[in-house]
Amino acid sequence: MSSLDIFTGETIGTAVLILLGGGVCAAVTLKRSKAFNAGWLAITFGWGFAVLTAAYISAGLSGAHLNPAVTVGLAVKGATPWSDLPVYFAGQLLGAMIGALLVWATYAGQFRAHLTDPEILAAQPTEDGMVDQKTAPKAGPVLGVFSTGPEIRHAAQNLLTEVIATVVLVLAILTQSMIPGVSPDDPKGPGVLGAMITAFVVVGIGLSLGGPTGYAINPVRDLGPRIVHALLPLPNKGGSDWGYAWVPVVGPLLGGAIAGGIHQLAFV
Known part of the structure; x- marks a missing residue:
């Protein structure tokens, strides 16, 4: 697998991931969308x-990591060379920004x-709880389309939530190779069942775990679109909301590393 394959696959795959994932957030959030207020299940x-669509598209080129936390977990497992991480990360971040633009x-x-609807603007309180459009609210009325945010702002708790959720994700990915028929003969991709x-x-x-923070579980899923929003x-x-932006980056990276460590200790 060449560096060009990795970069191309991760850029295209992550762009599709954010286009469809951010797209459903836009569909549910924006007032003139047919899916407005469709809810958390949607x-x-x-x-x-x-995730399913992006993985199928990019698996043949890059293995469909689509997430720096997954890349870190696979590196700890020994399935991805550490020297490849910068290429994976670059493609993932670029793809996330492209997806947000789309x-x-x-x-x-x-x-x-x-963003010009008087009812939407009037419902946005400022940090002191007062409605005053001269002072920009801490998190804008469409920031949730692009990135995550906590329902209760407590850095340690928010970080722990992201770590726990990401451990579940990455550990589930790392242990797929132990299930007969899931792993493909070609180690590039996750396989259809995977x-x-x-x-x-x-x-x-x-x-189950998305309620507190919106479950970033992927650093570039949050950071790339947040840059585009800005x-x-x-x-x-x-x-x-750059004051919170470090949580959905650091938390998933820690979670990916922990998941890799758990896999090496318990499943090898």
């Missing part, structure tokens, strides 16, 4: 299908209508 299953392009009219298992694991994590010329978009 979001969790949308992200699961996003979400914006797809829903451009809905973003414009949502991709499906991972997709349903993502749905399960969202339903750069896009959207009116009344609010802040990008």
Whole structure:
């Protein structure tokens, strides 16, 4: 597997992941969308299908990591050379930003209508709880389309939540090779059953563990779109909440490393 294959596969796959995953968030969040207020079930299953689609598309090129936490876990396991990590990370971050831009392009009219709607703007409190549109709220009315945020802001608890959820995800991926018929003969990709298992694991994590923080469980899934949110010329978009941005980056990376360690201790 060449560096070009890795970079290309991860860029395309992660772009599709964020396009479909961020797309379901936009569909549920934006007022003029047909799926407006469809709810948490729509979001969790949308992200699961996003993982499934992206994995099928990119598996043949890069192995469909699509997530630095997965790459770290595989490196700890010994299945991915540590020297390949920068290439994986670069493709994943670029792909996440491209995917976020495609979400914006797809829903451009809905973003414009949502962010100029008086009812939407009036419902956005500032940090002191008062409604004052002269002061931008800490997290804008569409930030949730691009990145995650906690329901209760407590750094240690939020970090622990992301670590636990990511351990579940990465450990489920690392142990697939122990299930007969799941791992492909070609070690590049996760195999048909492996991709499906991972997709349903993502749905399960969202339903069971996603409530506190929105389950980033993937550093670039959060960071790439957050950068795009900060750069896009959207009116009344609010802040990008950079004070929280480190949690969904550090938490999943720690979770991926821990999952790799657990695999080496318990399953080898």
